[in-house]
Amino acid sequence: MPAPPSSGRTLLSRALVRRLRLLLPGVASLSVWQVCEALVPVVIGAVVDIAIIPRSLPMLAVSIAGIALLFTVLSYGYRFGARLCNAAREHEAHALRVEVSHAALTSPDLPPDRASGEVLSIASADADLAAEVFAHLGRGVAALLGMIVAAVLLVLSDAVTGLLVLIAVPVGLVLVALPGRAVSVKAGAQLAATARAANSAADLMRGLRVLKALGGAEWALRRFRTTSDDAAVAGVATGERSGRLSGVGALVMSAVLAVVLVVAGLRLLDGQMSAGALIAILGMTAFLTEPMRALADIVGLTARSHGAASRIAALLTDLAETHPKTHSAAEAPTEPAHAAPSHDGPSHSGPSRAAHPQAEPGHAAPPHGAPRLAVTAHASGLTVSGDSLPAVDVPAGTLLCVLVDEDALAHDVLTALTSQSRVLGPDHLLVTPHAVDLFEGTIRSNITMSSGTDMTASPGTAPAAPPASGDVAADVLAASGADELLGLVADGLDHRIQELGGNLSGGQRQRIALARSLHAQSRILVLHESTTAVDAVTEARIAAGIATLRCDAVTLVVTGSPAFLAAADAVVYVPADAPAVTGTHSGLLGAAGTIGDSYREAVAR
Template sequence: MKKPETRRPRPGAAILRTALRRNLGAMAAGTALMGLYQAAETAFPIALGLIVEHTMQDRSLGRLGVSICSLAVIITTVSLSWRFGMRVLQKANTTEAHRWRVRVAACGLQPVARDVDLKSGEILTIATEDADQTADIIEVVPLLVSSLVAVVVAAVALGLADLRLGLLVIVGTVAILSVLAVMSRRIGASTREQQARVARAGAKVADLIIGLRPLHGFGGNHAAFGSYRRVSTDAKRQAITVARVNGVYAGTALALNAVLAAAVSLTAGWLAFEGRITIGELVMAVGLAQFIMEPLKLFSEMPKYVMIARASAERMALVLDAPPVTSAGGELPEPGGPLEVEGVRHGTLQGVTFTVAAGEFVAIAAYQPRSAAELASVLAVNVAPGAYEGAVRVGGRELGDLAVEAVRAHLLVNPYDGEIFAGTLRTNIDPSGSGRPVDAAVEASLLTDVVALHRDGLDHPVRDRGANLSGGQRQRLSLARALAADTEMLVLHDPTTAVDAVTEQLIARNVAKLRRGRTTLVITSSPALLDAADRVLVLDSGVITAEDTHRNLLADDDAYCRAVAR
């Protein structure tokens, strides 16, 4: 007999449970204080009713003074309980949001990318807005419980005056929440779609910022802006839909709460007219009917906030629960070993095989840029070892058997479009502040003119994505960072495409000199770098077709001469 499948909890629900579980103490304190606040607020109209009742029986100054003191105690309790209760809850909320932001950021910064179909702009939205909205559950639950306390206290007080009043409050509250629970599902679905569209718009903005300069260069900025306008318009329309749904929800909640308050007031008036309740009880009932609208409104809004928190948690789960592109092994590369690529087939690569011996400086002249990019991705472990045929060995160990952190420490692949971060020249070259050979890297990459140009030197501010630097300066800054890492193996992909020929010649000599005795592989079409290499491999149509020194290839291979000569 086949066992029934057990349904696994949805990742979003698991995230919310985690947030609730580790904030139980703060939530318990906040719930107690907010419950005290609601109970004290409920006690205010009850006290007024009792004061009216006793004042009509005994009109003495002493009793009036006691009444005033009682109201003062109630007001003080309301003020202090709200102040400290919200302080506890908001501190827990902020701390929890920070935890989730750090977790999402940690996933995005892991050595191995997550297998998730999201762009960087979308992940940024998840790490900010969705993290905040998920953490709101820390406040939602205590406020929900405290609102329930107010409703229960009001129902009990009214029930003591007349059972029908208490039952009216209970039945009315259940009916209101039943109607709003159905409506909150629509809010959750609409909110999820809105968050997704806003995130896509954010990702589009990030792409535009990255490619703004080249877009201006070939006149594609208008088409790009048109594309963003369409994505942004979709997000705007969905936001309007969500606002409309929220408006209907809020209006319905307010109307139902008003109907319940009116029903309690009219019923109390009728009972007082019939002589079934006293004037003091009538004052209490009318006061509670007016007061109860606030906790009922708060109580009825909670399902909406729960659905929003659930939607945000499910979006965070897209990042947090996504498996890594590749599983990290546990072995370490042998120091002093070669870099070996054997029969690699991936994309346009059709069985690439070569070896870079320890301490050797090798250049690869790739005739097709796509092949160069795919080879760099394989070496950078951006492609899972199981996603391509063949093997890549570092220090005699295959990439799939190595810990990714160990690969990153042993083998650095610097992409042609290396990111530049907001900070300073120094923090871009040595982000960890580990005291790497920054000066030597600056000199080798010829970043010295940029450093000398500014009074702050290496502490010169750099804007986000290097907006205050030229293309050549950004490229040399990225190269300096790669050289300062001083890894045993270094792979450079087109490191000098944005610099002039004279600068390129000097950089090539400097890199060869600085990396002497270290394994270096440069994927490039630069004649200067090809000439500085110990040998050159020609990558054409996905395979290595020739191998020799740059000058011998220039003399003997016409195709090579046409491809690299400038």
């Protein structure tokens, strides 16, 4: 996986490099357009000197044809240049949106200080604003080249006036560019405030039904108004700085143009230039107003794009840091402790038994500062080990439950497993989180995750051949408890699901999500508290159904559910202040001493 860009400048540089195929011809075409614009007053001045003053009809006809050709080239130059630069902008905006979305979707978890609404804002508004740099670059290069051509023509027409422009214009541009950094800072603050408002809106929309039911609509409105007002204030501040920058640019450039006009007028009165030259100089001076003002605006707009790019780079860096480092080959940890015990009583496994493997191929290690965890998915099953967890080997055909007293350790285990699943793919290793997310569609589409192409397993890796596209096996529905749900709705699998599953209960959503995981037929399935919203009887039936359905596969369940613990072939219990133990549910319940008391307290409901 390539390293994310370290800064906004790096991200924009990378974007420019990968869009050169569109950018170079686009800038060239826009430059042709701007050069032709600069030539228009020169051509008109020449027509005055060679056709109008001498009253020559043939030269007038040639002049008209030349002007028509010039405007044709001018028009097509702008047409194709703008099209190519806009294409580069849209392609890069799309690429940035996909990159941010991919990083967020493949990351085991969002950073603690990042919310889903903020990620959405960065993936949309910031990506579009950062990609605007292509439009700014095309206009900026074309404007600068047009100014250079106009200055050269001014020198050829009148050396004194041309040299004045060549000196005054760069000085004016420097003065305009100085406040650009302040605009970038304000733009970054505006985007951050907009992201907070978007996150607040997403949060409120997600819980809209709950808020209405509890009478919290007024509170929600006040809460959102506060964040929205902050975004508005930040936007006004950015607009104020941008307006000041544009005003300074217009003032500086107007002063330059005024000086040029005064000097040209004095030289005309002295008889040092012809009428055509005067017309050309006045026309080029008027022409210079547009590229000068464009450059003044582009400085501020580019600063805003830089601010957006900096936010994208910061998010990508934060998401990359949540990825445990992965290695390419597979090797199991040294001397794993087999999950299946030889007796019903607990066997103690302290941290001393856990291997401290180096970053070996096929292992997923946690980010710096987190407890070291190694996850290895091999042909015979799954192995998990770490500093605070005994080396646990889950062979094929085993249902293993892990009960962890410390939430932080459980989170680390699930994060390491999720990271490894990103590498191996869902047909080999699938991790189902506790949170249930359903999508608009039908029960069928939410289980198969496709309207036409089903999620299937690679040949030889699934316990059985997957069902046909769009079909859900009856044993999957029975094992997940979703068959009871289908009996309650009129359309069965084609029953419509509203946004976020709002027309279903929590238990119904969990059963559909569980059916989705079982339907994938992954060789290794990891579940995390997947039945907390269903009743005890249904939960026991689900646990038994999963044990039967996946009798030839590997199933690891991180849970405190007595139903799953009882159905498991083995249980690994990790107390908060004692070494981990491995045994059966009945054996651990009947264990004497502190371990037995702690286990009974952990599973009691």
